[in-house]
Amino acid sequence: xxxxxxxxxxxxxxxxxxxxxxxxxxxxxxxxxxxxxxxxxxxxxxxxxxxxxxxxxxxxxxxxxxxxxxxxxxxxxxxxxxxxxxxxxxxxxxxxxxxxxxxxxxxxxxxxxxxxxxxxxxxxxxxxxxxxxxxxxxx
Amino acid sequence: xxxxxxxxxxxxxxxxxxxxxxxxxxxxxxxxxxxxxxxxxxxxxxxxxxxxxxxxxxxxxxxxxxxxxxxxxxxxxxxxxxxxxxxxxxxxxxxxxxxxxxxxxxxxxxxxxxxxxxxxxxxxxxxxxxxxxxxxxxxxxxxxxxxxxxxxxxxxxxxxxxxxxxxxxxxxxxxxxxxxxxxxxxxxxxxxxxxxxxxxxxxxxxxxxxxxxxxxxxxxxxxxxxxxxxxxxxxxxxxxxxxxxxxxxxxxxxxxxxxxxxxxxxxxxxxxxxxxxxxxxxxxxxx
Numbered sequence: 001x002x003x004x005x006x007x008x009x010x011x012x013x014x015x016x017x018x019x020x021x022x023x024x025x026x027x028x029x030x031x032x033x034x035x036x037x038x039x040x041x042x043x044x045x046x047x048x049x050x051x052x053x054x055x056x057x058x059x060x061x062x063x064x065x066x067x068x069x070x071x072x073x074x075x076x077x078x079x080x081x082x083x084x085x086x087x088x089x090x091x092x093x094x095x096x097x098x099x100x101x102x103x104x105x106x107x108x109x110x111x112x113x114x115x116x117x118x119x120x121x122x123x124x125x126x127x128x129x130x131x132x133x134x135x136x137x138x139x
Numbered sequence: 140x141x142x143x144x145x146x147x148x149x150x151x152x153x154x155x156x157x158x159x160x161x162x163x164x165x166x167x168x169x170x171x172x173x174x175x176x177x178x179x180x181x182x183x184x185x186x187x188x189x190x191x192x193x194x195x196x197x198x199x200x201x202x203x204x205x206x207x208x209x210x211x212x213x214x215x216x217x218x219x220x221x222x223x224x225x226x227x228x229x230x231x232x233x234x235x236x237x238x239x240x241x242x243x244x245x246x247x248x249x250x251x252x253x254x255x256x257x258x259x260x261x262x263x264x265x266x267x268x269x270x271x272x273x274x275x276x277x278x279x280x281x282x283x284x285x286x287x288x289x290x291x292x293x294x295x296x297x298x299x300x301x302x303x304x305x306x307x308x309x310x311x312x313x314x315x316x317x318x319x320x321x322x323x324x325x326x327x328x329x330x331x332x333x334x335x336x337x338x339x340x341x342x343x344x345x346x347x348x349x350x351x352x353x354x355x356x357x358x359x360x361x362x363x364x365x366x367x368x369x370x371x372x373x374x375x376x377x378x379x380x381x382x383x384x385x386x387x388x389x390x391x392x393x394x395x396x397x398x399x400x401x402x403x404x405x406x407x408x409x410x411x412x413x414x415x416x417x418x419x420x421x422x423x424x425x426x
Contacts, residue, residue: 019316022350040350040381044389047352095390103353109389 002069006031012050012079013059021050021062025077028066032073034135041113042075042133048106049079049129055100057081057127073135082126089119144200147260151267152198158248159190165244171237175223185216189241193267202267205274213271214278221279225286231279238275242268299325301332307339308409309371310402314347322358326365333371340409341366344402346377356391363396372397372412376405 010024011017025046029039046062053060060081067074086092093111098104107129111117114131121127155162163186166172172182192209201207221234242265249256249264299321302310311329329341343359345351351359363373376399378386386393399405407417 015318019318022316037381037384040385041388043350044352044385047350047354048389051352051354103357103391105353105390109353109391112388112390113385 002067005066005068005073007063007065009061009063011059011061012053012081015054018047018050018054022047024062024064025075028064028075029133032066032075032135034073034075034133038133038135042077045110045113045131045133046077048110049077049131052106052129053079053081056086057083059083060126070137072137075133076130077132078128078130080126080128085123085125085127086119086121087123089121093119144259144263147257147263148197148200148202151260151263152194154249154252154264155190155194155197155245158252159187161248162190162245163187165248166241169237169240171220171234171241174220185220188216189213189271193271196270197263197267202263202270205270205277210270210274213274217275217278218282221275222282225279225283231276231283234279235272235276238272241271299328301328303332303336303338304342304406305410305413307337307413308342308406309333309336309338309340310342310344310405312344312347312402315349317348317355317358319354319358322355322362326358326362329362330365330369333366333369338371339413340372340374342374342376342402342405342409344377344405345375345382346379346402348377348382351382351386351391353389353391356386356389360393360396372409374399374405374408376400376402 006028008024008028010021012021022043026039026043029042034042050062053062057079058081060079060083063076063078063080065076067076091097093108094104095108096104107119110129110131115134116130116132118130119127120130163183166186166189167179167182172185174181174185192213195212196202196207196209199207199209201209204210221231224234224237225231245268246261246265249261299311299313302312304310309329309332311325313325317325329343332338333341343362345359348355359375363375366373374397375393378398378400397408399408410417
């Protein structure tokens with residue numbers, strides 16, 4: 001049995017929207033009673049991925065969904081853009097590899113932060129990155 | 140403007156001017172005219188100015204143009220009234236709703252005054268009152284935009300003080316979100332202060348920073364490198380446990396940077412660094 005507790009979609013078109021995404025995700029994390037460490041990881045991952053959507057995908061949107069399933073809660077974030085896509089996903093995940101002049105840790109680091117991590121990218125069509133954060137099983 | 144319309148305009152204008160006192164009386168208690176100082180004479184003068192501008196607008200056929208001279212003459216008044224409301228947190232649309240409340244009493248007065256009230260005249264009056272509302276809305280929107288701009292600039296200034304903790308020791312307490320603009324300003328004011336005060340140690344305290352992602356980390360590292368080039372040792376303090384864990388998982392390498400958990404530890408380290416000895420007085424309990 002799974003039950004959707006809350007679902008939101010937000011556009012990502014500017015730096016200001018990244019702040020909005022962090023706030024939205026933080027609300028979901030607090031409502032799901034994630035620990036402070038998990039909340040910080042969740043918000044940090046959201047910030048990284050939102051910036052990727054903006055810088056590499058040319059903007060897009062995020063879907064945020066809180067689901068209750070098997071006595072635990074899961075927060076799913078999907079960052080969706082219709083930008084140029086990623087030619088070599090393994091290379092993009094390599095620490096230190098950057099095309100935007102950053103530290104090159106965003107994507108690989110986010111994979112380490114999230115409980116589950118998927119990239120679905122088609123060159124020329126776009127990229128969807130989905131991460132899931134779980135609470136501990138209760139009771 | 141046709142002869143017929145000119146005639147209707149003159150009719151509506153003379154209605155407004157003849158009934159000015161009654162209109163003022165129906166408006167004086169509306170929140171729209173509340174200037175906050177309770178000066179009733181001023182409120183009446185403001186109401187009167189609006190009535191006369193409306194009369195002028197219908198007389199000259201400018202009832203559809205919020206930028207025309209009659210409405211433009213109210214700019215100062217509206218900026219004061221709408222500006223005051225937006226500063227108190229009302230949105231532009233709330234201000235416009237209040238401006239919309241000016242319409243009811245005037246139209247009722249027009250209808251109840253008896254005599255022949257043509258459709259065309261009523262339409263003129265309603266148009267003019269609608270345009271008044273648009274003029275108010277425009278001013279409210281521009282004052283809110285100005286206010287936001289101002290607040291952003293104030294926030295930039297506020298958020299990056301450089302504090303002198305000791306001769307040769309500076310601290311920058313960073314708070315909230317570190318975007319590019321803010322970290323740029325923090326870096327500039329820190330580097331300038333290092334020169335001005337010949338500082339040997341600078342402490343970047345991130346206790347108040349809610350999240351450190353790779354972009355924030357990069358800004359911090361750049362600031363540390365720049366301070367080092369100016370000959371100052373840079374310490375990052377106030378790394379909270381959840382931030383530390385997140386940074387480690389992200390893979391951010393701070394090995395080259397001196398870090399301390401709290402500002403107090405950073406200050407103790409900095410004092411030692413410039414040759415002071417930090418010891419408790421004899422007989423003191425704890426440290």
